[in-house]
Amino acid sequence: TGTEQVGRAVDAVARCWIDHADELTKLDSAIGDGDHGTNMKRGAEAVLAERDAIVARPLPSALQDIGHVLVESIGGAAGPLYGSFFLSLGRTVSLHPNRDDWNMGLRDAVSAVARRGNASPGEKTMLDVLVSAESAFSHGLDAAGIEAAASEAAESTIPMLARRGRAAFLSERSIGHMDPGALSSALAVAAICRVWED
Ligand code: ADP
Numbered sequence: 001t002g003t004e005q006v007g008r009a010v011d012a013v014a015r016c017w018i019d020h021a022d023e024l025t026k027l028d029s030a031i032g033d034g035d036h037g038t039n040m041k042r043g044a045e046a047v048l049a050e051r052d053a054i055v056a057r058p059l060p061s062a063l064q065d066i067g068h069v070l071v072e073s074i075g076g077a078a079g080p081l082y083g084s085f086f087l088s089l090g091r092t093v094s095l096h097p098n099r100d101d102w103n104m105g106l107r108d109a110v111s112a113v114a115r116r117g118n119a120s121p122g123e124k125t126m127l128d129v130l131v132s133a134e135s136a137f138s139h140g141l142d143a144a145g146i147e148a149a150a151s152e153a154a155e156s157t158i159p160m161l162a163r164r165g166r167a168a169f170l171s172e173r174s175i176g177h178m179d180p181g182a183l184s185s186a187l188a189v190a191a192i193c194r195v196w197e198d
């Protein structure tokens with residue numbers, strides 16, 4: 001995992017959140033407070049503002065920097081959740097991780113999100129996507145397979161009843177809408193998978 005690849009991954013993830021801000025906000029307007037797109041866009045722009053300094057750092061520090069910037073900039077529930085993902089990943093991965101190292105790092109990072117949100121899969125959150133993507137990765141699927149698993153997991157939140165976050169206040173009325181955080185996670189997974197593929 002070279003500096004150049006980290007840079008391309010950072011750019012791709014930031015870009016996907018900026019490009020899909022309207023869509024994310026629309027989903028959050030249906031079952032939340034209508035700010036997930038602006039939250040993620042603010043996070044993405046904050047990371048891009050520090051991009052060159054972040055990318056120049058060793059991988060573990062770069063990932064932790066990303067976590068700190070996201071916590072400080074996203075706001076809302078998603079900030080600390082995405083923040084704990086990258087902070088945990090940065091604390092666990094080695095300087096030059098192989099696939100097994102990434103496996104362990106990602107498993108810990110997804111657990112960190114679950115702990116932070118006190119959430120489990122099936123509760124209609126970003127965790128549904130993160131768990132599916134991590135499981136696809138640990139089962140040895142390639143980039144296309146992981147991207148597909150994440151996208152299916154985001155779709156799978158549509159019929160779910162929300163049990164965490166603001167959407168849970170809607171109870172049955174949360175059914176029939178995709179969870180906004182599930183989509184922002186699936187978009188990020190897809191962006192990273194495409195960088196990894198080439
Ligand atoms: P807020 O709800 O504070 O406005 P956002 O709109 O930015 O924050 O983020 C909402 C997303 O955060 C949800 O769609 C969901 O995926 C995720 N989320 C919220 N609460 C939790 C939680 N307790 N555990 C896991 N994910 C959560």
Ligand code: MG
Pocket residue numbers: 028032033034035036076
């Ligand atoms: Mg919101």
Ligand code: MG
Pocket residue numbers: 033035076077
């Ligand atoms: Mg909010």
